[in-house]
Amino acid sequence: MNLNSDDTPISAAAIPADDFALMRTENLARWPTGADVDLDEAVEFHKSLPQEKQLGWVMRRAAEEGRCLTQPRGGFGTLELQLELMRALDQDGMADIVPTTTDSYTRNEQWEQAATGIEESKRQGRSMLNGFPMVNYGPKEARKLIEAINKPAIVLSGTAMPRLTCEVGFAAGFSGYLGSGIAYTTSYTKDTSIAEGIRNYQYLDRLAALYQEKGVELHRRQPGFLTGTNVPPCIAIAVGVLDALLAAGQGVKNYGLELAQTLHLIQDAAAIKVCGELAQEYLLAAGFEDMFTPVTSLHWMGAWPQDDAQSAALVSYGGTLAAVGGAVSVTTKSTHEAYGIPTPAANAEGLRTTRMAVYLARHIRLDDLPEFKAEVDLLRRETRPIIDKALEMGDGDAALGAVRALEAGALDIPWSPSRFVKSRVMPARDADGYLRIYDPGDMVFASDVAEIHTERLKKRAEVEGVAFDRNLAVKSVYEISEPLDKLLPFPWAAE
Amino acid sequence: MNLNSDDTPISAAAIPADDFALMRTENLARWPTGADVDLDEAVEFHKSLPQEKQLGWVMRRAAEEGRCLTQPRGGFGTLELQLELMRALDQDGMADIVPTTTDSYTRNEQWEQAATGIEESKRQGRSMLNGFPMVNYGPKEARKLIEAINKPAIVLSGTAMPRLTCEVGFAAGFSGYLGSGIAYTTSYTKDTSIAEGIRNYQYLDRLAALYQEKGVELHRRQPGFLTGTNVPPCIAIAVGVLDALLAAGQGVKNYGLELAQTLHLIQDAAAIKVCGELAQEYLLAAGFEDMFTPVTSLHWMGAWPQDDAQSAALVSYGGTLAAVGGAVSVTTKSTHEAYGIPTPAANAEGLRTTRMAVYLARHIRLDDLPEFKAEVDLLRRETRPIIDKALEMGDGDAALGAVRALEAGALDIPWSPSRFVKSRVMPARDADGYLRIYDPGDMVFASDVAEIHTERLKKRAEVEGVAFDRNLAVKSVYEISEPLDKLLPFPWAAE
Amino acid sequence: MSSINRESITLVTGVIGADTHIVGNRILSMGLEEAGFKVVTLGALTPAAEFVKAAIETAADGIMVSSLYGQGELDCRGFRDLCIEAGLDGILLYIGGSLVVGKQEWSEVEGRFLGMGFDRAFANATRVEDVVEALDKDFAARKKSG
Amino acid sequence: MSSINRESITLVTGVIGADTHIVGNRILSMGLEEAGFKVVTLGALTPAAEFVKAAIETAADGIMVSSLYGQGELDCRGFRDLCIEAGLDGILLYIGGSLVVGKQEWSEVEGRFLGMGFDRAFANATRVEDVVEALDKDFAARKKSG
Ligand code: B12
């Protein structure tokens, strides 16, 4: 893979067609099922699908009609189990978008081990893998998944190495693909350089653009949740915009942006609005005039409570937040989240609870609320400088800028496992339930903006009678997972 | 019971002490356990309870501290089952207020039949009554319920005939009592005259005032849900204010007002605000300067969906609505609502889901939202004329006014079983999810106000492409109970 | 369906016992009337005996009993016997609503009420269209057999 | 507790296998440091062999293994043997996190990991205080016995 080793200087420019053809040949040769990828046949297949099974079309229609679609996560280790799961999510869960999550071996391109996992799963009659080994099954087998459902399907594969999986997924007929160079590399890897992660996703984006050139509009999506742990909206949006610029650079036209919920009704609505706005602002400024960037809201990505009843409120509120915020889709969890991968039934229930919550709140908008407007304003003032700084550090190139900004900590991700991220920034929840930044690390905020964060968090420390220190951040990691008698005890209990 | 027969002219004036003493003697003689009611002993018992087990104190503190307390409903047919239930609600459900719902025989003063129900329940080992037969057990046995829990307890008894049950309940140590003359008579009876119902609750209020005179502040509460079926906030509030005036007339100082949720975030918040406001406005105007009137929000009181997952969203959203609206407490339901009386476990889960939802939304207020302000304004303009008209028809007397206004239909209740209520008013949900009035019957609204209702509902008919007729009201009764594939189908399903 | 004349059929509706849940019963009554049946509405809180009395007075062809509050099982015991005693031998008896206390298996609940002599029992998500369909079927069958 | 000197104790922390869940492990590391222990942090995605290597290099007294992603059961097999082979015979081994795939009975899960040679296993709601308490107890016991 000499065309994209760490020696090649990184840039946001499109991979030239010839180079890409070469890269594809090399890539597809890495595992036998690569030989089954036939781009032209796949293009025909995608074109033969009814529109409502094409996620690119579905996302555009949802945005036009003001819908909030539902989508779960889900993957099991064998085709049979995965078929059953996807049918359950489609029918019992009424998912508007049906997922296939890949297993961790596939994510790490350990296909030999995935093969063992399939065998073990078949032998034991239960899934021994935490997802579907897409590459091992190859495009022909995986296409059965597409044929089994009446909705569009998306590949979910948290990895910095999506190259072969995306070839197989698209060839199978998946019309959506989640993942991006900056977000996934900073949250799923330790030793992978940001540049390498970006390159891998440039491959994926370039492939999506190739389908686009051939008349198939696939939906690409950026996983805004990053480490899932109290990521302040300004950081999530900044990364989302940079990842979007990278995808645009490869020719992608239909690019979703995800945002993990902070669980604050106003902050989440503000984040959804500003995310869509700034994505368009920076894309336009970079000359990308026709990129469609719908925003998806994600159910709470931090630690969940052990109590199913408590978790039900998080599931339901997750629908409320997405609907009120005007997200085009919501990605759901279940009451089993604290324990482990949900059963198909629990997963479907999470979808239905969310769907009902969306129904109930579908008319509510906060746009004219002064507190909302203030938060929107603050968020814009937080986010633009982060993006501007990164672009500046990259001499206008988003890829180079992202690498350098992360290295310097000018762009930082809380709780990241990556060696290439400073991860000094420390978020915490303030007294009004907003996610704020306790310690910006090396990120630079305007002094009045920084002042707001500090003041709000000091207020919390004061209200709770605790020290204004790092423990605020640690407590905020635990908070939502705490049992109710700690969160909201009977206020006047006898001693 | 000559002192309070239908011949006595009805009035909102306080029952004179002597008359009341006589009435009490007659009343207590109606069933053997009446002899066990010892007011002075009961007063001492209430005084001996820690403050946090006295609902009058707890409601005041909650209002001061801006809390939203949780309270379920619940009653089983034997003391043993009821003890177990209340402990579960207190401990597993973390209820801040623990209920005892009475059974329907008790509500109808059919104590012989209740006795059979107890026997049958014991024999079958499951509750054959839909609540706890408070009068049959009497104050001594019922006190065991108070001793079993660490929270204040409230009697819930949907009836127009609370006289003996309230004597027993207060004597047992219950510090809260739900029910009122107008609300319950119009929603729970067919042949009971409004005057008779009012008189019965004047007895109850007078009894509460007697405790107050002796230094025990009990919490009385008005059941604002009425028929529970799409009651527009203006009607619920008008009845609440009239009932509050009646209670104030007897000397009650601590009087809660309930409001059933419309399930519209903005309309419910507006209703909670206007309810508290108008109650104080009319009480002050009538010279009652120190009545405490906290507002309680009730989980959806209309028909529930059959699907537990869908119901979970109603439970959770019910907590959200109460918290955002600033209610002092929320009365909860469970995912079993469509099926029947919930098990203690399901009831406790409903409480916990609600509590978590309250926690998540505790910081959100909509007061500055223009749409909220407009709804508050509209609601005031709807409600004041209803109350003014009733008071006018009663020559300034709330009791007389209520009777006459209901008779004339100037005050009307949708879906009422009562012969004494016109029940011609027909509410329906508009295109934005607000509960509006399709047919006002004989109620008179200002023409601009009426115009708004009609216009909004016409808009819905237009949007849905259906006729602007009574079916809008019928559909609105079913709506929330409909399965999801009807409420929110995948929008672009294949034909 | 074509074979029966709904206008010639009188149905008595009401909510049995101490039950105030009138909403579903009223919607049912409205719907049956709209479908063309003659409907005699007794409303909420109707004792069993009143159903029978009204049925005799109006020469009714069927009685539509609603019960929602969970105590219907007690209220409905002996209902068929009351009808027979009053000479209403062949009268069609339907029951619908939330028939028992709590969440129970529907097939069992249904069996219990059929055992009490009801011709059909309906769970609480029942829509009026389905009731009309069942009535048409049952009256058509009676016409043939009778 | 008073009998042990936390500053003299070195603990190696890390997340085993292909697991990126670093949050709990980092909070744990921060908390152990604050409590006074010497902590060597290996971070996420750490192969079993690296734990052992680091423990040798730093003459560690204990290894604190985190596993969240459900495949810990596979990753941890033979961990104690690796330690013994490397001459770390008596080293204290703790494991914590979401140790298995899905919702399983904790006592069974715990048994499985103790069976693999871990001295203690901790479920995912564990707070740092409780870990510190257990460490103090275990090291105090070792001091006495050793
Ligand atoms: C609204 C409501 C009320 C209102 C009733 C207002 C009124 N006057 O009508 C109020 C708030 C006053 C109320 C009071 C009570 N309620 Co209530 N109520 C409900 C609720 C939420 C909806 C009922 C409703 O209106 N549904 C909408 C209509 C359109 O549907 P429907 O009634 O089922 O009718 C349809 C079908 O069933 C069918 N149908 C009905 N009757 C018949 C008859 C025939 C022959 C046929 C063929 C079909 C048929 O057609 C109808 C139209 O489609 C239900 C729970 C639920 N379902 O969500 C509880 C529920 C029925 N109530 C219940 C209880 C216990 C009570 C109380 C005892 C509560 C209390 N503890 O205070 C009191 C009863 C007092 C009394 N003496 O009756 C329980 C019954 C428990 C059980 N069966 O195990 C329920 C199930 C709630 C619960 N889970 O606890 N209630």
Ligand code: B12
């Ligand atoms: C945040 C999170 C993520 C973040 C992680 C960010 C990061 N880099 O750290 C992101 C979004 C990236 C992520 C990814 C994935 N996740 Co994840 N994630 C979570 C989540 C929601 C919270 C975990 C957390 O941070 N908790 C908070 C910390 C403070 O608690 P903790 O980790 O439990 O640690 C405490 C204790 O356990 C204890 N402890 C921890 N380690 C040790 C060690 C010792 C020795 C001791 C004594 C104590 C101890 O002390 C800590 C501090 O109190 C959990 C579910 C949940 N719990 O709610 C799922 C969860 C752990 N994830 C899961 C899965 C499956 C994955 C993915 C495979 C998902 C996917 N399908 O894409 C990937 C994993 C990729 C990989 N290769 O690892 C599953 C695991 C399934 C299982 N065990 O059956 C869970 C349970 C969710 C679920 N229900 O499916 N995840």
